[in-house]
Structure formats: structure tokens, C-alpha cells
Amino acid sequence: MHLCGQQVLLIYRPGSEAITTTFFVDLAETLDRVVAYNGPVYIVGDLNVRLDRDDDVNTKQLLELLDVYGFTVASQRSNARPWRSTRCRCNTSR
Secondary structure, three states, rough: OOOEEEEEEEEEEOOOOOOOHHHHHHHHHHHHHHHHHHHHEEEEOOOOOOOOOOOOOOHHHHHHHHHHHHOEEEEOOOOOOHHHHHHEEEEOOO
């Protein structure tokens, strides 16, 4: 989605399915294309990755991948069940 010079990437990964290498490969390929645009890029959605668990291998892999592309987690919604409601909104000005 393109909004007035801003790119919005909406991602949903079903939490009922195991996180696979394919998810991270597909995400990296998508980020390769998205970061080519000038202007801010926002990633929003439900990745179903437990960002509240620093020691989780999938959390580490996701955060490292986002970092490689210059993204940072700008907000994390939390409530009584943060692993069910975590939303990752990331941006970069590449």
C-alpha cells in the first residue's frame, strides 16, 4: 500500500503454524523490494512472534532481520496476553 510517499507493508503470519525458515526468507525478499522506495516504510500486522521473549530464537531472528534492513520496532501493543496481540510497526527512511 502506498500512502502519500509512505509505504505500508501489512503482514499476517498464522500463529497456529510453526515459524519456518521460509517465513524469514520470504520476509527478507519482501524487505529487499520495499526498502528500494524512498520515504518511510511501515510494517504492520500480526507476525505471531513472541517479542516479549528475548531468548526466543525466532524473536532474535526477526529482530536481527529487521535491523539488517534498518528497521526498528517502534511500538509494541501489550495487554494480558501480549503474545496474542503483539503488533510490530517498524519504519526506516532509506
